[in-house]
Amino acid sequence: MDDRPLITTHDLVKQYPAGGGFFTALNKVNLSIQRGEFTGIVGPSGSGKTTLLNIIGALDYPSSGSTLVIGTDTQELDHRMSARLRNEHIGFIFQTYNLLPVYNVYENVEFPLLLLGMNADERDRAVMQALEWVGLTDKVRSRPNQLSGGESQRVAVARAMVKKPELVLADEPTANLDAENSHNILRMMVRFNEELRTTFVFATHDEKVIAYIRRKITLNDGMVVEDRETKPAIH
Amino acid sequence: MIRFLLKGLIRDRNRSLFPVIVVAIGVTLSILMYTFMFGFLDETVRSSAKLNTGHVKIMTKGYYEIQRQLPNDLSIDDAGTLIGELRQDYPEMEWVPRIKFGGLLDLPDEEGETRSQGPALGFAVDLLGTNSRERTRLNLKGGLVRGRLPLARGEILVSEGFAQRLEAGIGDTATLISSTKYGSIAVQNFVIVGTVTFGIGPLDRNSVIADIEDMRYTLDMSDGASEILGFFPNEVYDEAAADNIARAFNTVSAGTDDDFSLVMLPLREQNGLGEFLDMARFRLSIILFIFFLVMSIVLWNAGLMSGIRRYGEIGVRLAIGESKGQVYTSMLYESLIVGTVGFIIGSSVGLGVSFYLQEVGLDISGMVRGSSVLISNVIRAQVTPSSYFIGLIPGLVATFLGSAISGIAIFKRQTAQLFKELES
Structure with missing residues (x-):
């Protein structure tokens, strides 16, 4: 078993031009996240949570420092290679679900598999399994506008999990959900984490999410101010 | 994957129906303008030749x-x-x-x-x-x-x-x-x-x-x-041949200078028709150029707007693992499909109406009443071989360029920026 960290950041700095100078979103962030962790990056708005998640997901590049994700230095990746890294190894879950509105539930979940070049039979099996995981096999032909918020986020989870990625990055996944749906989604994620050993990294300031995580990394003004293991309040 | 993208294109009316309608209207108008302009010039030459000047x-x-x-x-x-x-x-x-x-x-x-x-x-x-x-x-x-x-x-x-x-x-x-x-x-x-x-x-x-x-x-x-x-045979005016014949004829009678010596004039050199045709062609070229430019800008802009409107969707696709090149290529394919369908529909309608107006014509007698110029009361469209292709410029080229240019923004924008626009 590979016991190297799944994610490592070293002196990660991200600055954005602002006015005549720069705004520092991340300031020398050093982290190491192991496989199978269920980690939350918490902090107030503007603390750099989403920026960190974007850099880990190879959606953005740091101004300095380095990020190793699944053994790959993301700074050395061009657009095509970073797309492949996301496609093969990383699942994303967004606050606003971001399902493709013109496609039905089945097709939304199928999309990442099409990019992987999987054949139709394999795709069908994987999609139906993912929809079974999230309990939406009866909504296969529904369009996103026919789903509730909770159902939409479950589709988004199925889309992220269908390719059984090693890492799922979830940016405020419960921000638009009521308590019941939030707990349903989080329990589902815990199950994936335990059964499939999928690593989950959340960017959140939602206490409901914080109640589930086992490691809490607190950011403030772009710096890690606290990094500790926590005992999940709910399991 | 192509089937998947086609499905999305067909289902999203903002991406298919609306742009196709815009392209089709643009192509139709361009073809009508083009055929009418040529019809007008051709009719002027024909009428003058038959009634007054010959070739x-x-x-x-x-x-x-x-x-x-x-x-x-x-x-x-x-x-x-x-x-x-x-x-x-x-x-x-x-x-x-x-x-x-x-x-x-x-x-x-x-x-x-x-x-x-x-x-x-x-x-x-x-x-x-x-x-x-x-x-x-x-x-x-x-x-x-x-x-x-x-x-x-x-x-x-x-x-x-x-x-x-x-x-x-x-x-x-x-x-x-x-x-x-x-x-x-x-x-x-x-x-x-x-x-x-x-x-x-x-x-x-x-x-x-x-x-x-x-x-x-x-x-x-x-x-x-x-x-x-x-x-000329079949009443088709051949400008170069007419000039040559007139030159040859006038060379023979060049020596004589009495009132009854003969002179031959090609159509162009009669009643200022040459200047009129040159001026008309020049003006019509400018009008056509401006019209095509405007239509191209409209269609280019439609392609651009369609691309910009889809930044959110593009952000999701990038996050899921599609590369920028794949997204860009798919946008170009879509614009080609939209442009081609719009071009075919627009050309069919435009040529259909042009053929109809070639037969029936448009009565402008009210506008030329009192005129001493031999302009027909009815101007007709004229469908020429180039009429079949002229719609390609505003239809396919402009739409494709619009998408190509708006798509460049995908490459220029940071993926994370597209991502933020997706979240907003």
Whole structure:
């Protein structure tokens, strides 16, 4: 078993031009996240949570420092290679679900598999399994506008999990959900984490999410101010 | 994957139906504009050639210099011999003599007193010759409003408007009062056997059409002609050939400089038609250029807006693992599909309407009423081979370029920025 960290950041700095100078979103962030962790990056708005998640997901590049994700230095990746890294190894879950509105539930979940070049039979099996995981096999032909918020986020989870990625990055996944749906989604994620050993990294300031995580990394003004293991309040 | 993208394209009306409609409308308008412009120019050349200028025209130099006065005292003598020579030298062309004349048309009552009269502008053509194509060329049968075409000497046609003003009926006798080639008064009675309309304002006002032999007799122009017109086969004007023929003909008669020496003019060099056509073509080119530019900008902008509107979707696709190149390529494919479908629909509609308007035309008589220029009352579209492809510029090229340029923004924008726009 590979016991190297799944994610490592070293002196990660991200600055954005602002006015005549720069705004520092991340300031020398050093982290190491192991496989199978269920980690939350918490902090107030503007603390750099989403920026960190974007850099880990190879959606953005740091101004300095380095990020190793699944053994790959993301700074050395061009657009095509970073797309492949996301496609093969990383699942994303967004606050606003971001399902493709013109496609039905089945097709939304199928999309990442099409990019992987999987054949139709394999795709069908994987999609139906993912929809079974999230309990939406009866909504296969529904369009996103026919789903509730909770159902939409479950589709988004199925889309992220269908390719059984090693890492799922979830940016405020419960921000638009009521308590019941939030707990349903989080329990589902815990199950994936335990059964499939999928690593989950959340960017959140939602206490409901914080109640589930086992490691809490607190950011403030772009710096890690606290990094500790926590005992999940709910399991 | 292609099926997946096609499904999305078809289902998202903002990406398919609306852009296709915009492209189709743009292409339709472009084709209509294009075919009408060409139709107008072609009709102007055709009308002028048939009614007035021929593809080339021979006159005496004296007649040419004051031709507006219809000076038949300076007309061509022995036109038959000249036409024989021309047929030998230029056998591919058709040569026809015509006489233009002015005068007064008088309608007497039962007692021989003037009932009504009016100034007439006449032209005499070979109406009765068995091999003559002048009746067809002038579309006299098609333009007949009342009565019939002349079948014998002494019969004339008058324009319907003129007949109405004179209150002339079919079968009425009319007296033409004019002047002979030698300057004396010419008076001759004719029977009005039909009325015609040419669809051209100046001709419909006060025209008289008579057989050329009748007018030779009336105007004392034995075997004479005001002008000899030459026509290319199938009535298709060949500018270069006309110039060459005229140059060759004029070289032979260049040495003589008396009023009765002959001169040949190609269509372009008559009545400022060349300048008119050049100016018209230049202006129409500018209008077409501006129109195509505007249409292209509209369609380009539609492509651009479509691309920008989809930043959110693009952000998701990038996050899921599609590369920027794949997203960009798929956008270009989509624009090609939209452009092609829009081009096909727009071309079908545009060409369909153009074909219809080529047959039926658009009546602009209200606009040219009172004009002395030989412009047809009905302008028609003209579908040329290039009409089939002209819609490619605004339809396919502009749409594709719009998507290509908006797609560049995908590459220029940080993935994370697209991502933020997705979240907003």
